[in-house]
Amino acid sequence: MVRRFAGHGLFTALGDEPNWGKAQWILLPATSQNTMRGYFDMIVAVCEQLVGATNGPITPMSPSFR
Structure with a gap:
């Protein structure tokens, strides 16, 4: 759709397109776990x-991975 x-x-490259490899090379370092x-x-x-x-209260939240 995009x-x-x-x-x-x-951001719109599909896995079988040349831009997908470029996207991985460029974006992967910026989105790594570290x-x-x-x-x-x-x-x-x-x-x-x-x-x-x-103007709402800030209350502690626990992440849920369900």
């Missing part, structure tokens, strides 16, 4: 700001 307006690119760990504190800070912007 390909209809975005065309063939890094890199995502580095983003964690920033993500939490932004989430806290968003929750605060709704």
